[in-house]
Amino acid sequence: MSGAIVIGAGHNGLVAGLSLARAGRAVTIVEKRGVVGGLCAATEIHPGYRVPGLLHDTTGVRRPVVAALGLSRYGLQFEDEAPSVLAAHSQHKGVVLHANAARSRDELEALHKGDGDGYAAWRAFLSRVRGFVARVLNERPPQMKPSSLAELWKLGVTGLALRRLGNADMLELLRVAPMCAADWLHEYFNDPLPSAALAAPAVTGAFLGPWAAGSAASVLLYECVRGAEVKGGPAALIESLREAFEAAGGTIRLEAEVARILVARGAVSGVQLADGSTLEAPLVLATCDPKRALLELLEPGALPLRVEEQIGVVRMRGTTAKVNLALDGQLAFRGREGERHARAVVADDVDDIERAFDAVKYRGCSKKPHLDVSVPSVRDASLAPSGKDVVSILAHFVPHDLEGGWSDAAREGFGDAVVEVLESVAPGTKGLIRAREVLGPADIEARYGLSGGHIHHGEHALDQLLFMRPTPALARYATPIAGLYLGGSGSHPSGGVTCQPGALAAQAILEG
């Protein structure tokens, strides 16, 4: 039995480790931090208040992956349906966008006549192309120059699947993918609010605003994999993965930071830890980001210069901050007193998001940030004391390389701006805050080891997706060093809590 080392105990590391352990490998996962879960690990921000670590959205977890791993036997459960999102507004009660368009119809038509139909048409298009997009995401990316008949066959089959959408939907998909989210959504909606809310996923982990070409692709990818949330959120997913992994005989070593990936005669031979000890194995799968794995953990010169250069130019400029709040009461949105909303996005119109983005171009923080708000205690009351809420906010945009550098004052200043925006859509929130935690990109980098503080291990942009992720030569999970593989969010199909990169990396190792 040959050993394998997985770097990182995040969801992708656990998924890959579990797959390898089930295939009979002796797997050791080494994790820098003292907790399992990576970006999904929960943290207690105030006594009695627990929040998801960095990522709070589990709607992207790929069902085929967790089904194949039999995680339901380890307690993994999903909610019954895809969650609704409140499109909050600073002046009125906003609109609730359900995955089932019919349920949003009345509110949308009241907002602007025709927008209920627009939303139904938009959802209908998504549901028609969803199967094709999911298919692309479920498989290892195609080779750019197919080297075998099997590869050519696979490419052909994918091409046929695209053709099977029919001319109208195929051409529409090809048209939409390179567009900007704003233009695309404005074709469906008259009121600016729904466009803003639906464009929001495009800016997470991207150095672009909704007016930038290619942002529609991010919306498309997000919506096409979106399903029900994991019951109990990211922490529950991690817990089932950990149990399954240990049941399969795997070992997790916490506080075991990798200092160096060891290479001998062009092949990986193990890792050296920060404490100086070494672990030997002929197989190392790195689920940290590709820059960290290949530029920092490898001895310079271990890779061909060309590959080093290509990795060096991968764009990973973090623009997301995490703000966690412990409230002495429940979060109530304007005009929605008495309603409970687990998820809300905050931007009155697309231009609000674009303006928030403008700031980072000049290395500044948004004065009026765009918020992606999750209230985990709505679904899981155990996360906060009874009758109170804990709030997890991904706030955009902040630069990694803030002009003048990050300081406590800069961090708290941005925290204040976030609270002001939240107050504008949920009046009275300010007075309820008992504790607040603000993590800027620099904090995120320090805590989670993400290059550039980038939550997706590399920006989502058309030229950094699919067979270009993280670079063409590395898109198939293998690296030029025998036995060294990549399997984190820096690989296809990229970031968020999908578990797919880890699964595909394990598949690449096992199937060759």
Add this chain to the structure above:
Amino acid sequence: MATTYDAIIVGGGHNGLTCAAYLAKAGRKVLLLERRDILGGATVSEEITPGFTFSSCSYVVSLLRPQIIRDLELSKHGLEILPLDWTFSPFEDGTSLLRGPDGEMNRRNIARFSPRDAERYPLFGQAMSELGRLVKPIVEAPALDPSKLNLSTLIELLRLRKHFRGLGEDAIAANLKMMTMSAYDFLSEWFESDRLIGPMSVSGIIGTFLGVRSPGTAYVLLHHYMGEIDGAFRAWGLQKGGTGQVALAIARSARALGVEIKTGCPVARILMSGDEARGVVLENGDEYRAKVVVSGADPHRTFLGMVGEDRLDGDFARQIKRFKMRGSSGKVNLALDSLPEFPGLAVDSPALKGDITIAPSVDFLERAYDDAKYGRFSRQPFMDCVIPSLTDPSVAPPGKHVMSIFVQYAPYKLKEGPADWENQREAFGDAVIDTLARFSPGIKDRILHRHVLTPWDLEQTYGLTEGNIFHGELSLEQLAFMRPVARWARYKTPVRNLWLCGSGAHPGGGIMAAPGQLCASTMLKARAV
């Protein structure tokens, strides 16, 4: 009404003229109708103020396909392009960057900001030329239609495959990156100095409603690198006597081939019989009939204006309406009493004959774009200036000069509505001159006459819908087989016997004349005329 023609061409711009010439060359009887009293469309030179000839709109030439020059014998008919091979970029602190035909000088000048960039600069030029060569066969043929899988598509695919075979993964990846990245990100993979990246990135935004950091602009950069005069890549030039002479050379060739050209004949609508185009009706009621009608006007004007929405298939009309044509640029033409001065540039420097690019930093360009995003003209716009009278003294009185300033951004849709350009035109002109004066002190005292063209004027005077100089934005989803609308990207339209030959068709805008030529050859091949 006795004469019937084989084809009527609507619009005497360079594409309409080219299409007409090719059809006539194939023996067809062709009538070309131009709305204005002067030919050229946006490829036009006008004596706006006595003694000064302005190339009002389009001001430099480079993309004109060499094959067209040969086929139509344009050199014999007056085409004479004088090279423009300097680029001067002044910065806010009084320093500047001068690039020109001398590689060693470029290396020295760039090295003052970054020795590393200086070494990479010539390599970048080579890489771009290779990429340009790669894209050339795509630009030189009608776009492939993925919705039609038939024998001729397959043959074209095989032809392209042959062209791409032998390319390494790196080259394919570079090509894909080029199609999808921003000009800034693409250049940042090569260079580190903002002082090089800023001025170089502007080729990516010309004519677009995008910033240098917007994905998709790297392609526009390449589009500008494809320019070729007499086979030399990346060569720009000025037409002798003004850009309008390019159109007039094509017109002379067309006339010699037998095309009948009428100016001052605005077409009001396409004459229809059922769902079929039969000819055109002029604004004065005159009718002309032909087997086919070919429109050189932009897709909005052609279909929504001259055909009429009620005569179009509903789905097609919807797609034409969402074809984006947001104008983003304006033009300021100056008659100057004497040459402008730039600190750091000798008065007799040959560099003044070249491009003067006001793009001192990436942030400067982005701030200019930010203004436009929210419906204002840039308070400090990006400018691309040339002084054609230095290359060709015939366009200005002795000792005097003309200066052509291409300005971005000037959004057609002002916050107050496009018609408010009537109120904001002079303020826009002032913003341009004020900004220019920061780099060229004393320019204000030299101005004898100022001619400001806003996107509103480009629409009203030159017939460009929303003032879009490319007849539709060059964004990825509006290129190749989607230009202007998927399934109708090969010059043919759903209106029987109506064809499209303007820049709203593949491969897009600029004085390339490829849409006009490709439309003619497609029609002839299909025996449509």
